[in-house]
Amino acid sequence: MNDDSRAAPARLPIIGGWLIFLLVAVLSAWRAPFSTDLSAFLPRTPTAAQAVLVDQLRDGAVSRLILIGIHGGGPEALAAASRALATALAQDPRFTHVGNGEQIRLEADQRTVFAHRYALSPGVVAERFSTEGLRAALHESMDLLDSPAGFGVAGLVAADPTGETLRVGEALTPKRTPARVEGVWGSAAGDRVVLLAQTRAAGFDIDGQAAAIDAIRTAFEPLRGGTDLAVELTGPGVFAVDTRDTIRGDATRFSMLATGAIAILLLSLLRSPRLALLGLVPVATGAAAGLAAVALVFGEVHGITVGFGATLIGEAVDYGLYLLLRADGEGGPRRAFRMLWPTLRLGMLTSVFGYAALLLSDFPGLSQLGLFSIAGLVTALLTTRFVLPALLPTVVTLRGVEALARHAGRLVARARRLRIVPWLALAAGTGTLIVIGLRHDLPWNDELAALSPIPAADLRRDERLRDLLGAPDVRHVVVVRGASREAVLRGAESAAVVLDAATQSGALDHYDSPARLLPSERLQAERRAALPDEPTLRHRLAEAARGLPFRPNVFEPFIAAVQSARQASPLDTATWSGTTLALQLDSLLAPRDGGWQALLPLSGLHDADAVAHDIAALGDPDVLMLDIKAESDRLYAGYRREALGAAAWGVAAVLLLLIVVLRTPRRVLRVCVPLAAAVICTIAGLLLAGQALTLFHLIGLLLSVAVGSNYTLFFDRTLAADPAADRTALSLLAANGSTVLGFGLLGLSHVPVLSAIGTTVAVGAALSLLFAAALSRAR
């Protein structure tokens, strides 16, 4: 004992060093940006489709849309609120565009289409302006004038007898236009109006999105003024903010609950608030170090990493328990630790080996997780080894622990009678898995949506508002990339040939293209060249009009317009400024990574395979069709597969380590069988309970193996030759209790990520302990 106190290093430098370390770690973790965007799901070397996908989700125009619904009033009140809100938001710099369907906001669109009809219309080809072409056009005009549908277009005929304005207008108009309430977008029943706002902040800028949402609510507040009007917001940004808030809220709430429960457990075992608090020191230090390591290496901490961070509690809290529950023995904490050290070190090493495979993953999200766990565990163990004894009093007294320890010892002895159970479980679990595996293709749920914590009610609301706007969630999009704007516009034009054919054949209802608003300069030049000069046009027009009842000189506006179109400079994005179509152009055509990118969203795609085939047949590697849902699911599946592969490598590394350290096959088997049985039974249980496995269950399994390996190692090594074996049994039970408590609570969360991890770890850890105890050696 004296020996130990002499050998002990001075406390103050240790505690001081630890405090400084903790401070630095907390500071660097604190200052790191917290990200929740999907780029962590993106492999380091993404395919073109993956890059476009993530780019769209992060920063695409669609990711910046907020749909605003107002209800709870008569049609007049709703329309007035829509107008006032649109006016208020249009002046807010946080929004690049606000639309509510008011005609006045669309007039600029129509004016611009009319003014540039000869540059925009696909009908502008030389034949159309030949005598025959013009004659056909005039006959069509007569037809139109003759028809009730022509009511109101008479004025247009004089300036545009070839009908280019209508042709452009028709191409730009989706098949379904929203209903209106008193002149603004709304429901046909008139009980709801809808607005569309585009934020300046990118979709991944969740703080920016939150600020925009606040701005809308603030602007709406004075409009409500004592009425029953209510506003509802939806859209990708709104979901992102809600998701972050939900995950943060749930993670915080359940972490606090778990921490509280574990603290109570510690308190009731140790019967000293000070000791209980000290028990949490290794976990806290480990978590801070893990976050700091991720922040330093990756420059940011991903939300998923933080989510998993809670999982560290599982293993690290055990370290403190193992030490504290023996700290009252002869020689004090230091000596107690020296007894435990080899087993704990091996346990920690197996975990580190398990996580190391994650560290090498191609996905930054997974490597963040690996780094976090490794740094956290090493730090937690070192803290337990060096810092905790310095913080503890030299002589620790535990009251009532001895009785509990004897209980624990008896429990373990009783468990030993169940030797057959782990083997039975292993067999039953494996059998179940085989049966399930034969019946179904894959127990994995590879839909990204399965992880979505967005409540179904919110999704329905989103669907309802989108439906009112006739703006379905875009799933298929043709993406054109290129070195210059001109190049991508030309690419969009060649894709349009395929898409036009698909529209004709009924395979596709509608598509949008930036080249409709901004034709390539080559095409614009071709169209200019197709327009005849004034004398030629006059002559041909006179010929064409022969025999038709048009008054002379009726077409002067047409002749003047054609002449000015021949001289006009090419269109530019600026042509559309001040129109609602500027928003469309901006969302469909943008510079990306030093080049340009055009998007052609498809709506009402009835034959995706045929269209994809024809797009591929273009043979242009810069033009590709993207199925956003399938692509994101595939991306996630790749992530999951990679995690599975990493876990397999991790298991192999752990096995190798155990074989090297434990040497005899018998011991390796004794350590590994409980773990294998626990993992297999947990999986079988989850599947039988109707859960589809996700990435997060896999992470949970990994963690329960990490925790469980400590149990089996203790049972194998320490317990057999330990004079204080009962104490070790107690600390294992307590450690397991804290794990099951903490993760079991997490399992109650409504966030799929948290509940998947919570359930898996709680069940896995409990089974590991039971099976390990059953197979443990008798003294």
Place this chain on the structure above:
Amino acid sequence: MISGLERRAPRGILFGLGCLFTAAAMAAPAWTLDSLLGELATVRTAQARFTETRTLSLLDRPLASSGTLHYQAPARLEKRTERPKAERLLLDGDTVTVERGDPPRQRSFRLDDAPELRALIEGLRATLAGDRTTLERHYRVVLLGDRKQWLLSLDPIDARVRRFVRAIRIDGAGTAVTGVAVDQANGDRSVMDIAPATR
């Protein structure tokens, strides 16, 4: 005419006649816009033949067409043109469907997307449905004549609509509409004569 009447009838007779008319008007229940619209509202379905003459400033001769009209209260109105070309125009609620061409092609749009057309159509439809509120939201309404022969004059209130439609005149007898004339702001004019369908 008045001077001729004066010549043939002494002033006293004229005055007497005036009193008689006034008395008759006071004795009978007053026939007002509400009475007309009330009666029109009782008509649930109606069919009629029409001939339409449109005079357009672009053309040196008028365009004539004819066909049938079908009305179903309160919001369905169909115009089937038979000559010179088969064509179908259907207003149902807020949706306008046009079917024309050979082979026939259908195209639908919402009235909201064509506010000028909306005013015009609401004028007709609100008259047929007897919906005074809607009618007076879009038009200044003047009623002339009596139950047997009436003329409803609709002047658009909204300046944006006035840029397009100057006036609509609907005339009728009892619950039957016998004519619709639309004067456009650019001088174009459409006159439709309507006769109950002979079936």
